[in-house]
Amino acid sequence: MRSLINVKKANSNSNESLHSESNNVGLGGVGRSKKHESADKQVSGEAIYIDDRPSSRGELHAAVGQSEHAHATIVSMDLSEVKAAEGVIAVITVDDVPGHTDIGPVFPGDPVLALGKVEYVGQPLFAVAATSYDLARKAVKLAKVEYQVLDAVLTVKEALTKKNYVRPPFTMKRGDSDKAIANAEHQLSGSILVGGQEHMYLEGQVSTAEPTEDGGMNIYSSSQHPSEVQKLVAEVLAIPLNKVLVDMRRMGGGFGGKETQAAPWACIAALLANITKRPVKFKLSRMDDMIMTGKRHPFENNYTVGFDNNGQIKGINIEVNGNCGYSPDLSDAIVDRAMFHSDNAYFLDQASVTGNRCKLNTVSHTAYRGFGGPQGMMTIEMVMDDIARHLGKDPLAIRKINLYGKDDRNVTHYHQDVEHNNLAEIIDTLEETSDYQARRKAVTEFNFNNKVLKKGIALTPVKFGISFTVQHLNQAGALIHIYTDGTIHLNHGGTEMGQGLNTKVAQIVAHEFQVDVDTVAISSTRTDKVPNTSPTAASSGTDLNGKAAEAAAKTIKQRLIDFACEKYAINAKQVKFDNNHIIAGEQRFSFAEFIQLAYMERVSLSSTGFYKTPKIHFDRATATGRPFFYFATGAAVSEVIIDTLTGEYKTLRTDILQDVGHSINPAIDIGQIEGAFVQGMGWLTTEELVWNEQGRLLSNNPATYKIPAINDAPADFRVALVPDAPNREHTIYNSKAVGEPPFMLGISVWSALKDAIASIADYKQSPILDTPATPERVLWAVQAIKAKEVSKDR
Template sequence: MRNPPLSRNIIRGAVHAPRHHDSAAKQVTGEALYIDDIPEPKDLLHLYIAQSEKAHARILKLDVSAVRQAPGVVAVMTAEDVPGVNDASPIAGDDPVFAEDIVEYAGQSLFAVAAETIDQARAAAKLAVIDYEELPAIVTVEQAMAEKSFVLPTREIRRGDATAAIKAAKHRLTQRFDIGGQDHFYLEGHVALTLPGEDEDIFVYSSTQHPTEVQHNVAKFLDLPDHAVTVEVRRMGGGFGGKETQGAWFAAIAGLTTKLTGRPAKLRLDRDDDMIMTGKRHDFVVTVEMGFDDKGRVSGAEFIFASRCGRSVDLSGSINDRAMFHADNCYYFENVTIISHRCKTHTVSNTAFRGFGGPQGMLAPERMMDAIACYLGKDPIDVRKINLYGKKTRNVTPYQMTVEDNVAPEIIAELEKSSDYAARRRAIRTFNETSPYLKKGIALTPVKFGISFTATHLNQAGALLHVYTDGSVMINHGGTEMGQGLYIKVAQVVAEVLQIDIERVKITATRTDKVPNTSATAASSGADINGKAAEAAALEIKERLSRFAAEYYGAKLSDVTFLPNRIRVGNQVISFRDLVQMAYMSRISLSATGYYRTPKIHYDAETFSGRPFYYFAYGAAVSEVVIDTLTGENKVVAVDILHDTGKSLNPAVDLGQIEGGYIQGMGWLTTEELYYDDKGILKTHAPSTYKIPACSDRPAKFNMKIFERGENVEETIFRSKAVGEPPLMLAISAFNAIADAISSIADYRLYPELDAPATPEKVLMAIQKISETARSNKLTEAAQ
């Protein structure tokens, strides 16, 4: 059951109102323009990237002479043709756009072909003569650990003495499990279109979450100043983190083509190439050990995370840091050690993905809560409750941040009641007693997710606001729209501040020549920081208009009140449009910039201490599943969610994010399997071999509700909370419910060894292992 629409006796479409996505109608009808829909300019060149067939090899020969002579080919570009720096990395300078002497993953870019048609470019690329000296390839995390192959140094967080606490505990459990990666599988693949301008200027349309980073990398690659490159993004067909950094490669190649030929160029990856060439969610190997008492309270915990980062750093430092920050989730661990290994492998460089390491970190304690409950014969919810952060005590994280806004206990209690969790759990156990082949499972898991970029300098945003003389308003900001509803939320903020109908507010495409030096739209911070920047600009305009009105009518500033579409000055009432026209005639500036920097955050990366997050977003989900013990097939059949959005800016959009986040998380943990062979070749690079959730996978019963008492204790934009990433981790409940169903095979006396994603094969393996262990235990008991 969804929350009922909110009613407000103010402007239609202002904040806290359920308002449809600004592009919804255009997307449904096909009128929404994406980069590949832009009418192709005259003399457009089409690009194809030739990729390495080896995961790790020395390039002995790269002969593209035949490629250059192929029909329709206008240019062939290798590393030797780059006028600037052959790199498009976000941080470390270790991501060459074109391989030079060494290739380090299968799919790495070797050269690009520009031709009159894409078919000509593809055909020509096959004519290259390439000789390799194949080198040993490190593909798995285990191989990297054995070879001590890391992209970054190992990091640790320690509080108290976890080893001693575990040793002294009455009970101890150890779990080791794999967490798979995930492809972003956005509907729109990576694409860039570049146009030539005067003075070597390059205009770039890029499907990117980070226009400024694309601008910087294209300029660096082409040996141009930043001001010579303008990047525009109106909308993306999904991003999920996959377009935060790696879109720069493709924009750079298109830009190089335009620079060398003077012609427009377009580079659009097809689905297979996109999946092969671009990074994924980091897959992890996790070992957890916990010591606990008879009630399940944890006295000591040790987490060891080892992630597959791929061939370069990309954003792996911050991603693995966030995994460490979320190894506690909602639980207080007095004595804890968290170790993070960042492994270098000869696979594509993994990158940002919704949750940014948080989901991998959070899965570890959630799995352990269920394992402890199974060991003690308790309901997992009771074990969770006894380990939750407190309000006044037991409220400091392992990284020394005090949890000041903890509503997890309230959310858990409310959801436990509204979902009828206890009765359903009893009914499921009764069902499993009489069902030999189909088994059901249920789990309730909470979420506590930190909101802010862990790289502190990124927590800033700018906006540009114009009011035109007819009273219409244009707002531009540094955030990008990838389907998540950022544009409509920011428009609502402006409408609320100026008290005008939202139809009078237009948000234009994100452009680097309007708002410079922007941060990526990521870390769930889009509405938080860009909404605040837009609010600052709108408040500046409101202040100017108020002062003008007071002066014009000879009133006090306190006598000026903004009402829906009009302003009252004492006893005078004037329309917003008329006041704007009067202000213009009196030479009052009707344009303003806004800027915002997130307050309070501070963080010492060397000691892992401080306040990396402005606040936390909370939620909880109950998932019910059914598994077939003969085939391993499984299905999520019912979901109940209660999620904290603070004072939601737009409940309709937020509910959509909650639903979509859960489904994407469910796909990560149940169906989406990335498979590399022993030579480092990705074998799952199309919908035929990689299964994202379909409409039929949506649970038949799906109840979502926003936590009605939610209100951000921090001064965020209208006291709202971020909702982009936190809901994804609600799907951990689905994975735990599958484990619960498997556990029933051993009469709930054993917790299964189940890796993620819980594909039918992995479920069958877990069933076989738990069945063998149960039989062995019974034989031992009988012998005794």
């Protein structure tokens, strides 16, 4: 087994040393840390977001009237007072939509404005354009709407009973799991409620629509998917796509919440702009944003497993039940990914995984970092803990014995080979570098000597598939111009939401030409520069757009080589790009000088680039294939302490080891890992979504919804990258995706909390701890364990 032990002393402050100097880093900076291209502007407040754009002449502001019921028929809607309100210029309903009224991103079911019926509290009924933001918001409250209230489905259990689905159920199956479970030495069953999560991006949903002189529309939208916004705006206005331009320079966070759900607000702004012939801005208040936009899907999962005396799984049945809200949105693919990742890092030989897409009368849930994968992984990680407690073993031992291995133990339940598998090496290395075994012993001793405070520790791995599971989305384009002063203009189809995508892609282009990164300028993502783009999602931003930009750069580079060969009668091997210069045989030119020469000789200095991910395919009819180009892997050890009298807890230390291949920018990758972990920890501990019995969201503002603060982060936080680990697949410079995979490392905190609670019963009971594991839920789990111990003594 290859040792990774040289990461022993690595942490967030020393990761630069993890990257081998033999990594062929060039002047462009690939493989080296470089700060985010907008960092200075963001810190100083100079960065321009959609809401910061100067108001256009005559600009109006939009607001929408919202449903008061979770499920009802609209009997009548009197908008006369709305129309007469101060500052109101226009009021529209669905009857005023000239084109498509349904803006469902994949499947129908998302009316741009209500169509005679409402299906969640907060659903837009009508829209207003007024002369100010406040006047628009005041006006919509004057509507008189009469409803006939209908029964609402507000729980997953009720949806399952009524077979109320947004899409049909689906099963992935290998072997005879029922027989394998029955024949195993031990059997266990369990269930878990996995809570959803609010995106809580710093910049809320906002779009501005500006009519053009030719009957078109320019849209400025905080969107992860400008091409989808372009398409849907064109469809609701009944105009061709070439009359709609979408411009997106940067977002103040997205996390999936702006993949599909940025489009409704752009469409409504465009409809109002089309009627008034004036620019219209639609900015949601934070509370409206939280009420009217989807969350991470809550899930209710269950399992039955059979295993041997060593804890190795012989057969397993898993059911994942996604709360999709009222419409399909992206739920079909999200539940699919939950099913794909129900194995996480473990070989499930005889397995059946079923996914149900439950329709409830709540806002339609949507993409969120991990896209269903985290919810799927939670079940199998619960299984590992439950088996360990049943057999009286360390959960890490159970995890290790069930890991994907080689030969006949490296195929997933959807029949994809787990190639280039380094899970065992990562876990063994982290086990040693984190001093897991010594700390496990110390934790056990601490718990023996303390009745009130209890500690827990857990090491959990992650194996996350990289690619869109919808095949056609795995493509990207880019556009490069080189100007006659040697500076470079770059545009690509990805969107910058703070993750550093633009910085990485600029490094790639600079590397190709061996020039300073500062000579590469990236402009807004625009649908008139790079068309038909995929969303920036699925951790694929750098993989796809970096490859497309590389292709464009290589095209221009080859033209320059051909020009040099012809002009100086040399061969291609005698042309070199080096340190802001181009060497042509015996002659050496600055990059700018040579570009000027090429221009004078009429060499094209502009090119597009295109990339599509190879190898991927999936046959849904047989539930087999290769939906992922490769797997990103990592592991985390977290240690916690809980107060058994109050349920309060603290994460004391977290150690992370993540494989990012050959990192393009270590500093940005480490930042992504740290942020993803804390966000994942927040999902599983503090971030609680609460709806009342009428389907109204109660956790609808920052005062009632708790995201992690600095004090919630581990007091001792150590992050290391696996060194000298190029991606064995042909990705951009052999790097690996880093956006989503570390999110699931937050599971280690949840598992550590369970470990602390289990110590109350000498680790012989596996506590039931639904998520988020708030202090209340931790206290309830403690009390349940104590009650079982008391009943046993009787």
